[in-house]
Amino acid sequence: xxKLLDLFSLSGKAxxxxxxxxxxxTCINEGLLEAGVSSLFFCGRGRHGSIEDEEKRLxxxxxxxxxxxxxxxxxxxxxxxxxxxxxxxxxxxxDILICNAGVTWAAPTSExxxxxxxxxxxxxxxxxxxxxxxxxxxxxxxxxxxxKIILISSLLALxxxxxxxxxxxxxxxxxxxxxxxxxxxxWAPQIRVNSIVPSFFEGIDSMAKMFTTEGSPVREALLEMIxxxxxxxxxxxxxxxxxxxxxxxxxxxxxxxxxxxxxxxK
Amino acid sequence: MNISQLFSLSDKTGxxxxxxxxxxYSMAEGLLEAGAKLIICGRGRHGSLEAASNKLGQIGPEVVGxxxxxxxxxxxxxxxxxxxxxxxxxxILVNNAGVSWGHPTESLTLEKWKMVIDINLTGTFLMCxxxxxxxxxxxGTGGSIINISSVAGYKGGxxxxxxxxxxxxxxxxxxxxxxxxxxSNGIRVNAIAPSWFPSYMSRYFTNEESPMRKTLxxxxxxxxxxxxxxxKGVVVFLASNASSYITGAVIPVDGGLMxx
Numbered sequence: 001x002x003k004l005l006d007l008f009s010l011s012g013k014a015x016x017x018x019x020x021x022x023x024x025x026t027c028i029n030e031g032l033l034e035a036g037v038s039s040l041f042f043c044g045r046g047r048h049g050s051i052e053d054e055e056k057r058l059x060x061x062x063x064x065x066x067x068x069x070x071x072x073x074x075x076x077x078x079x080x081x082x083x084x085x086x087x088x089x090x091x092x093x094x095d096i097l098i099c100n101a102g103v104t105w106a107a108p109t110s111e112x113x114x115x116x117x118x119x120x121x122x123x124x125x126x127x128x129x130x131x132x133x134x135x136x137x138x139x140x141x142x143x144x145x146x147x148k149i150i151l152i153s154s155l156l157a158l159x160x161x162x163x164x165x166x167x168x169x170x171x172x173x174x175x176x177x178x179x180x181x182x183x184x185x186x187w188a189p190q191i192r193v194n195s196i197v198p199s200f201f202e203g204i205d206s207m208a209k210m211f212t213t214e215g216s217p218v219r220e221a222l223l224e225m226i227x228x229x230x231x232x233x234x235x236x237x238x239x240x241x242x243x244x245x246x247x248x249x250x251x252x253x254x255x256x257x258x259x260x261x262x263x264x265x266k
Numbered sequence: 267m268n269i270s271q272l273f274s275l276s277d278k279t280g281x282x283x284x285x286x287x288x289x290x291y292s293m294a295e296g297l298l299e300a301g302a303k304l305i306i307c308g309r310g311r312h313g314s315l316e317a318a319s320n321k322l323g324q325i326g327p328e329v330v331g332x333x334x335x336x337x338x339x340x341x342x343x344x345x346x347x348x349x350x351x352x353x354x355x356x357x358i359l360v361n362n363a364g365v366s367w368g369h370p371t372e373s374l375t376l377e378k379w380k381m382v383i384d385i386n387l388t389g390t391f392l393m394c395x396x397x398x399x400x401x402x403x404x405x406g407t408g409g410s411i412i413n414i415s416s417v418a419g420y421k422g423g424x425x426x427x428x429x430x431x432x433x434x435x436x437x438x439x440x441x442x443x444x445x446x447x448x449x450s451n452g453i454r455v456n457a458i459a460p461s462w463f464p465s466y467m468s469r470y471f472t473n474e475e476s477p478m479r480k481t482l483x484x485x486x487x488x489x490x491x492x493x494x495x496x497x498k499g500v501v502v503f504l505a506s507n508a509s510s511y512i513t514g515a516v517i518p519v520d521g522g523l524m525x526x
Binding site for chain 1: 339370371372373374376379380383387388391392394395398399403418419420421422423424425426427428429431432433434435436437438439440442443444445446447448449450514
């Protein structure tokens with residue numbers, strides 16, 4: 001039997017992170033590399049040179065690992081297929097796939113347009129489907145060690161909000177939980193599929209930043225609302241990724257792990 | 267209020283998408299029997315809409331059938347326009363229109379994925395948005411929206427139904443969001459999560475001759491599939507004042523499947 005801490009090791013593993021050029025993605029990249037991932041790939045839409053910047057940043061920090069960023073709009077089928085093809089030049093199998101790429105559009109539902117709705121659904125939901133479908137078939141399914149897929153959902157998938165309504169985001173993130181459960185059953189035992197349901201982040205360049213940074217007028221009110229009186233920080237996210245991506249969670253599939261300081265049980 | 271008043275839908279008008287057949291038809295019947303005026307809409311293939319409206323018209327006097335593909339924004343806007351032209355207000359919206367596509371996920375085409383997402387998820391969004399903004403908000407008298415999700419929104423299955431399950435889970439999230447967003451406007455938004463009911467959509471599994479039917483029956487604590495009339499009570503409950511303090515709820519109608 002492995003020692004407890006060895007169960008969490010991702011040593012020698014290959015991982016891919018969507019939306020890995022900024023925000024949560026960069027934090028996930030780091031977490032995977034810190035846990036021992038030896039081949040780390042990520043993709044992003046790559047505006048303003050963010051892919052190159054992130055690749056350079058990671059290479060400086062983790063010089064022993066193979067690191068490569070790709071430009072890809074995951075909502076476009078051809079681009080996803082292209083990434084799979086390119087990736088096969090680097091690895092035979094993928095161990096961990098993190099579907100993190102996401103966009104949102106906040107407005108009252110009555111003012112959401114078909115354009116704002118579709119943009120969010122196409123990237124967050126259909127994009128995740130396309131990546132998962134093609135990566136699983138080409139890179140994960142035959143992995144002799146099995147594979148792990150982690151989808152980044154949101155607390156908004158579980159509870160509504162009157163203050164920052166974003167119906168497309170909510171619908172897409174809730175749908176990802178359904179996708180998680182379906183794939184967990186359909187692809188067991190070869191592939192484990194789980195989700196992470198985070199709430200407000202601090203110290204990560206996410207949408208929540210405007211609420212949680214020091215000096216924000218709502219920061220204190222938000223903290224009051226959270227039983228643990230803290231926002232989710234980068235190491236919380238890294239730890240969750242490491243847990244669900246490693247053998248430490250070997251009997252867990254189809255679940256979501258809620259990182260919310262207790263908001264949803266209050 | 268006495269109990270029969272609580273459940274009464276007289277003076278209310280309900281709109282059921284996909285109301286020409288299957289569980290939509292049963293729920294439409296339920297609303298009518300509780301006293302509501304009724305609109306059903308559907309894609310109206312093979313004259314089904316007209317036949318259903320005529321049949322339902324025998325229960326209550328006022329049944330209107332309108333063509334609408336809920337995944338088309340243009341169609342949905344046209345539907346609302348037609349209702350306005352007929353001076354019909356919508357108090358109750360039942361988002362029942364839905365499709366499924368069974369195929370292993372690893373080779374499910376983008377086209378089929380989108381077909382299911384567009385009707386089940388985007389269609390529900392479009393109908394909610396248009397009915398809320400055209401009828402329920404401006405009148406200020408609120409309303410009740412009932413989204414048809416599924417136990418598939420909560421559980422995975424061995425058959426490939428990734429798009430369906432994703433869409434139905436998405437509907438649950440959307441139900442909670444709309445419930446909170448419009449609670450102060452008197453608009454209640456709830457969902458029903460049925461398990462297997464015999465219908466055109468589920469025919470490959472639920473037909474008497476289907477080899478799968480026995481398995482589905484055996485998996486269910488009650489040892490049987492649901493019967494379409496068994497959704498009438500819950501839809502009338504959620505549509506009426508009997509549930510006036512209930513919003514954001516998802517009610518399984520599943521013979522106990524979700525609890526085992």
